[in-house]
Amino acid sequence: MEEILVQNIRFTNRVRLFLFFLFLTFFLFSKLIGISLAWSVIAIFILFLFATLISEISALKIWQKERAPRVNSSYFAHQLIEILLLFEIGYLIHPLFFFLLAIFYIIFSYFTFSQRIYPRIISLILFIGYFSFGILVYFRILNYYFPPPFFLNFSLTSAILICSVFFGENLSKSSENILETLKGKTEELMGKENQRFQREEEFRRTRAVWEKEMEKKIKEALVLKENLDQEKQKEKELEEKITEMEKFQKSTINQEVRKKIKEGKDQNLTIIESFSDGILVLDEENKLFLINPQAELFFDIKADELIDKPISELTKIPIFESLANLLEQKTEKIFRKELPLKKNLILQVTISPLMNEKEKMGTLIILHDITREKTVERIKTEFVSLSAHQLRTPLSAIKWTLRMLLDGDLGKLNKEQSDFLEKTYKSNERMITLINDLLNVTRIEEGRYIYQLLSYDLVEITQSAIDSYKGEIERKNIKFEFKKPEKKLPKILMDEEKIKIAIENLLDNAVRYIFSGGKIIISLGLLENEIQFKIEDSGIGIPRGEQPRVFTKFFRGVNAIRMETEGSGLGLFVTKNIIEAHGGKIWFESEEGRGSTFYFTLPLKRGKPR
Incomplete structure (x- = not known):
């Protein structure tokens, strides 16, 4: 019997030794796995109790097997109580005492956390007391010797208490954290309860105020609705009155408008009829x-x-x-x-x-x-024509007489006589030119301007007109340029004399209304179905307001009159009629003070002149 119990106790001690190393492992790695030291101690204590019960129950079963045939049930119960009291009270009291020690240590360290030396001194005192108490328990209760349990319990208890002494600070911190957490949770719960109570109280006060305010608002809304209904009724009545007034106004306005329209129509018809x-x-x-x-x-x-x-x-x-x-x-x-x-x-x-x-x-x-105007114009034209013819004959005679005197056919003249006769000759030339222009205008208006169409080279006609003005161009020091086309132009049907008159009129205006040292450029070009003539000068230009009258009879610009130059104002009128009679077009571009550019075109193929 004793051997069986001793074997059982040894087995139990091995289990306890294993739990001791398990406790050390928990203790060392408690920081890594997130478990506090206090929870590690509690877990080991529970395992100690569990191992003790298992070992004792197994020992009891062995003992019963050996002695069961010789004992009754009351004796078996008596022996179980004896074993528990004699052999295991020492093992049970160690963990129980340590558990109480741990609780005391946690409470004590909480109140003495600011003085770190006290937990260690108290742990040492408790260790000595516990060791002494364990010896007294073993030797007072047990009558025989069991060395392994004693030394194992002594070693286990010593290791636990030493760990408690050296790591008491961590346990203190853990206990502090636990109590602080419990304290914080308690305060948080109390604070939430107080807040809930305050919110309920505030809600009751707010609700009372809100109900009063809502009652006031509802009364105001009812009054406002009543006023709004009254306003809507008034607005409806006003709209009805406005509608009636608009109908009346429209009726009145329509009558007045119709009356005014009729009056205006009658007035317009009266004007038109008159x-x-x-x-x-x-x-x-x-x-x-x-x-x-x-x-x-x-x-x-x-x-x-x-x-x-x-x-x-x-x-x-x-x-x-x-x-x-x-x-x-x-x-x-x-x-x-x-x-x-x-x-x-x-x-x-x-x-x-x-x-x-x-x-x-x-x-x-x-x-x-315009019958009367045309009759007066016809009479005037006939008078001009008759006067021109009557003047042309004596002017021609005067011209040839002056030419003979200047050429010395009637005797030699001195310089003074020659200069005087030269001026007279030029004045006579201008009169003859004016007479010819008047006759040409008369023939154009009467439709008696006869055209003889033959094939001519426009370049040659232009060069001939330029040659007749070379002296005047050189006298005024004009920079003159004639740009002939690169390719020879085809000959076209035209009246050589009339086209030359048109070119001379354009060139005469350019030379007459340009300042000394100015520039004149004449150019010819071949377009798709026509030949284009262009003459540009840097003269006085034509005022914008007078440009629509350029091709009318007797037109002279205000700036041309200020230059005190001679001219009849018929040249451009004659030129326009000549070009249009050949089926061409004439136009110009001009800017006062900057010069003018005149263009005309002649078709390559055309019928009879108009």
């Missing part, structure tokens, strides 16, 4: 919807026979045929043309579109009787 010129108005479909009495008189026809008829039907009336042709020829916004309607009736027709902001609404035709 107008001395004939007026015809076509709508956007070219139907005639208005004709005044003067137009009825011109065409000797009643308005009822023409209103609401398109122009295409009016062409069936012989007297309207020429007017319809003019409408087809119209290419400009405002178009003017002379129309011989009857033997003793010549009308100037002006055709203008009637436009609103974006589109054409119709066409306005104004018929102005």
Whole structure:
């Protein structure tokens, strides 16, 4: 029996030794695995209890097996109590005492954490006391010797207490953290409870205030709604009154507008009917919807026979045929043309579109009787023609007489006589030129300007005109340049004399209205189906406001008159008619003070001159 118990105790001590090393492992690696020292001690104590119970139960079973046949159940219970009291009280009291020691140590270290020496002194005192207490327990209770348990318990207890002494600071810190955490959690819970209570109290106060405020707002809203309903009713009544007033105003305004429109229409019709010129108005479909009495008189026809008829039907009336042709020829916004309607009736027709902001609404035709003006002009032309012819003969005789005197055919002249006769000769030349221009204008207007068309080289004609002005060009020190085309120009049908007159008129103006030392450039070029003549100068230029009158009869610019130069103002009129009679075009570009550039073109192939 004793041997079995001794074997069991030895087995139990081995288990305890294993737990001792397990405790050291927990203790050393408690920082690494995140477990505090206090929890390590508690875990080892529980394992100690568990190992003790296992070992004792196994020993009891062995003992029962050996002696069970010879004992009864009461004796077995008595022996179990004896074993637990005699053999295991020492083993149980060690862990229990250490557990109580640990609790005391934690509490004591919490109150003495600022003095680190006290935990170690107290641990040493407790160790000596515990060791002494263990010896007394063994030798007072046990009557026989069991060395292994004693020394093992002594070693285990000593190791635990030594670890407690040297690492008491960490345990103190752990205990401090545990108690601080518990204290913090307690304060946090109490603080949350207080906050909850305060929030509930504040909510009750706020709710009371809010309910009063809401009651006040609801009353104000009800009053506001009542006022709003009243305002809406007033607004509705006001809108009804405004609508009635607008209807009344519209009715009144419409009546007034219709009255004013009718008055304006009547007034316009009165003006149109009283107008001395004939007026015809076509709508956007070219139907005639208005004709005044003067137009009825011109065409000797009643308005009822023409209103609401398109122009295409009016062409069936012989007297309207020429007017319809003019409408087809119209290419400009405002178009003017002379129309011989009857033997003793010549009308100037002006055709203008009637436009609103974006589109054409119709066409306005104004018929102005120019019969009297044309008669006066014809009489004037005949007078000028007769006067020119009457003056041309004696001027020609004077010219040849002066030429004979200057050439010395009637005797030798001194220098004074020669200079005097030279001035007279030049004045006579200018008079003859003026007479010739007047005669040319007369022939042009009467349609008696005869053209003899033959094939000529425009370069040769231009060079001939330039040669006649060489003396004047040199006298005024003009920088002159004639740019001939690189390739030979083809010959074209033209009247050599008339084209030379046109070029001389352009060159004469360039030389006459340029300052000394100026520059003149003449150039010829071949375009697609025509030849272009160009002459540019650095003269006085033409004022912008006077440019539309350049090709009219007797035109001279204000700046040209200030230069006190001689001229008839007929040259450009004659030149324009000559170029257009050859089927060409003439135009210019000019800037006052910077000079002028004149262009004209002649077609390579053309029919009879106009």
